[in-house]
Amino acid sequence: MPVTLDPDAAFVFKAFQEAGRPAYETLSPKEAREFYLQARLVTNPEPPALKSVEPLAIPSPAGPIPARIYTPLKLRSSNGLAPCLVFFHGGGWVIGDLDTHDVVCRKLADEGQLIVISVDYRLAPEHKFPAAVDDAIAATKWIAGHASDLGIDATRLLVGGDSAGGNLAAVVALSARDGDGPAISGQVLIYPATDFAMTQPSHREPETSILLTHSVIRWFRDHYLNGISDIGDWRASPARARTFAGLPPAYVLTAGADPLRDEGDDYARRLKEAGVAVNWRTFPGQFHGFFTMGKLLQQANVAATEIGAWLRALN
Numbered sequence: 288m289p290v291t292l293d294p295d296a297a298f299v300f301k302a303f304q305e306a307g308r309p310a311y312e313t314l315s316p317k318e319a320r321e322f323y324l325q326a327r328l329v330t331n332p333e334p335p336a337l338k339s340v341e342p343l344a345i346p347s348p349a350g351p352i353p354a355r356i357y358t359p360l361k362l363r364s365s366n367g368l369a370p371c372l373v374f375f376h377g378g379g380w381v382i383g384d385l386d387t388h389d390v391v392c393r394k395l396a397d398e399g400q401l402i403v404i405s406v407d408y409r410l411a412p413e414h415k416f417p418a419a420v421d422d423a424i425a426a427t428k429w430i431a432g433h434a435s436d437l438g439i440d441a442t443r444l445l446v447g448g449d450s451a452g453g454n455l456a457a458v459v460a461l462s463a464r465d466g467d468g469p470a471i472s473g474q475v476l477i478y479p480a481t482d483f484a485m486t487q488p489s490h491r492e493p494e495t496s497i498l499l500t501h502s503v504i505r506w507f508r509d510h511y512l513n514g515i516s517d518i519g520d521w522r523a524s525p526a527r528a529r530t531f532a533g534l535p536p537a538y539v540l541t542a543g544a545d546p547l548r549d550e551g552d553d554y555a556r557r558l559k560e561a562g563v564a565v566n567w568r569t570f571p572g573q574f575h576g577f578f579t580m581g582k583l584l585q586q587a588n589v590a591a592t593e594i595g596a597w598l599r600a601l602n
Contacts, residue, residue, distance in 0.1 A: 290494040290495065290572075292544055293586065295583065296572055296586075299330075299580065300497055300574065308322065309322070310500070311503045311506060312502055319382050320383075320384070324384070324386060324387050327386075327387045327388075327579060330581075330583050330584075331390040332390065332394075332587075332588065334390045334393040334394065335359075335397040337357055337359050338359060339357075340357050340393070341355070341356050342354075342355055345430070347421075347426065347429070349418070349422065352425065352426050353385060354404055354407060355385045355389070355392070355405045356402065356404050356405075357395075357402065357403040358402055358438075359396045359397045359401070359402075360397070361397075362402070363401060363599065364440075368440035369401055369402050369438060369439060370402070371443070372396075372401055372403045372475065373404050373426065373445065373446045374388070374392055374404065374405045374446075374448055374452065375446070375452035375455040376407075376452045377448065377451050378450070378451055380411050380416075380451045380507060381412070383451070385405050387579075389405075390581075391591075392405045395594065395598075397595070398591050398594065398596075398598070399594070400599060406422065408455065409422055415510075416520075416523055417520075417523070419455060419511075420455065420522045423455040423459050424458075427444075427459050427468055427471075431469030442470070443602040444469060444471060445474065445535075445598070445601075446459045446474050446475070447474060447476070447477070448475070448479075450499075451480055452477075453476040453478065453551075454479050454481060456475065456476060456479070457481060458522050460537075461528050464533050471535045472536075473535050473538070473598070473601050474537045475537075475594060475597075476537055476538065476539045476554070476555075478542055478551055478575055478576075478578070479551050480547055480550060481524065481525050481547075481550040482525075483508060483523055484524065487549030487550060487553070489548040494544055495544055495546045498574055498576055499545070499546060499574070499575035500546075526550065526554055530561065531557055531563060532561045532563075534561070536564040537558055537563060537565050537566070538565075539565060539567045540568050540578065540590060541567075541568075541570070542569070542570050542573040542574060542575055543571035543572060544572070544575075545573075546575065547575060552569070555567040566597050568593060570590065578590055578591070
């Protein structure tokens, strides 16, 4: 469908083009990770002040998982325990880390008045599917098991993430519903990747090949998956899950000029059809990745405020 970028989004896209930034698929994963980090330093807004930000090492069968725990100045606690959002960063399962999404996690902690724990899962191609999934599930289980020690109310544990992180959050919610994980009270899915079949129109439309281009999505996919047989695995493509019934309430954010637009929209629609409470929010004039660009895009700050309000209303 035709897409017109908001004026500020069009300005940012033009600035990226004029900067001559190399396409990720022309780089090694290591080089791409550095470019991604440097771009975040330019586009992230000023972070809010928090009570504390502390490193955390989460044990797992594959070794310690680096994490970071964010506690806001204003925390919704009861009997010394507060809700917690376990957050998985975006980056196509290949790039991104605790630092690229540090400001995002600070904003979510501040806006939601809850603890945020950011999980630095293993990346591809060094660690292919399902390594990231295994880490996401293991980290969520460990956090739930040690909730009281962390000042967390285990009955108010949420998962969330953007893009690849939204994919992991959706998978963790499905896994937990089916008994492999703790009870999850909500899921925040920010332009999530949900189906590696990539057959939806938004994967072909020229106007959605902006920053996260069609070709770089394939580059991410080929680094992450072991082969085409992984596409049908719901742990890679949560849209392939047998049923969405019984999943926790969801906030689903999509963007108009995003190759993942239709995946996110279809996922939100199917959640609603399964009886899941869904707050489904579309930003028609924005491109994939805008949520992290609050320094340049006001709609990113609007989205963060809305997600914070949803989190506060939920629990």
